Amino acid sequence: MAKIFLLATMFLASSVLTITATDWNIMNQRTRTKSGLQITLKNYCESWRINVELSNIRDFTVVPSECTSYIGKYMTGTQFKVDSEATIDECTLYLNTLCDLKKDGKDAWIFDIDDTLLSTVPYYKKHDYGGETLNVTGLEEWMGKGKATAMDYSLNLYNDIKKRGMQIILISSRREHLRSATIDNLVDAGFYGWKSLYLRSEENECKTVQEYKAGVRKELINNGYRIWGILGDQWSSIRGQPTARRTFKLPNSLYYVA
Numbered sequence: 001m002a003k004i005f006l007l008a009t010m011f012l013a014s015s016v017l018t019i020t021a022t023d024w025n026i027m028n029q030r031t032r033t034k035s036g037l038q039i040t041l042k043n044y045c046e047s048w049r050i051n052v053e054l055s056n057i058r059d060f061t062v063v064p065s066e067c068t069s070y071i072g073k074y075m076t077g078t079q080f081k082v083d084s085e086a087t088i089d090e091c092t093l094y095l096n097t098l099c100d101l102k103k104d105g106k107d108a109w110i111f112d113i114d115d116t117l118l119s120t121v122p123y124y125k126k127h128d129y130g131g132e133t134l135n136v137t138g139l140e141e142w143m144g145k146g147k148a149t150a151m152d153y154s155l156n157l158y159n160d161i162k163k164r165g166m167q168i169i170l171i172s173s174r175r176e177h178l179r180s181a182t183i184d185n186l187v188d189a190g191f192y193g194w195k196s197l198y199l200r201s202e203e204n205e206c207k208t209v210q211e212y213k214a215g216v217r218k219e220l221i222n223n224g225y226r227i228w229g230i231l232g233d234q235w236s237s238i239r240g241q242p243t244a245r246r247t248f249k250l251p252n253s254l255y256y257v258a
């Protein structure tokens, strides 16, 4: 009798715990905006996310703790895939309008690597979806394993651009010591045949990523390249002068690179 009672209480306790721990419950918590508008936490977190994408919220070091669950769901769910594929579709539409490619080896397209060609979502999955302060050592250890997976829609665009006879230039904020792991990872994931791969050398480490990437573009233009487009997941990949004819940004609410 006592045993049955104990089991029943344990069952009750655990089911109560499961219910309170679900995201559904958290996301339906009510909160208020500054003007007093009653909103759900989901409203709040979606507003944070879209303002990151709009580049109104800048330089965040961690995803707000009350939103990591929402951001995790977004970054691993269907909506992120749909949004990213729509970005790629716009790149293709634009490419189809380029009738004046010279195909002299100087028509170029720039890609970022992380969260543009290769996904770091599996790493952030283990680190509270951006809710933890970035541990560079840990992230670089993970990158060094070279197991990042391809973002399929980006791979399609990459191959399309290659077929159009354009030169592919990869400019990443990864550091130079990750070069061989990065090359292995890219090739394993299906990316090959790029023209140049720029990684951050020590001399570039005191520059912001935006300055470093703009510096590379300046060098490319000085070498006669025509940069038709950039695809990146960070504003620092597309801001700064000189830039490309057109730029495209993929969504990324996990981290911010200045």
Ligand SMILES: *[C@@H]1O[C@H](CO)[C@@H](O)[C@H](O)[C@H]1NC(C)=O
Binding pocket: 135, 137, 138, 139, 141
């Ligand atoms: C950062 O990551 C490294 C490598 O995984 C680990 O040894 C270290 O303890 C981590 N540092 C912090 C502050 O968590």
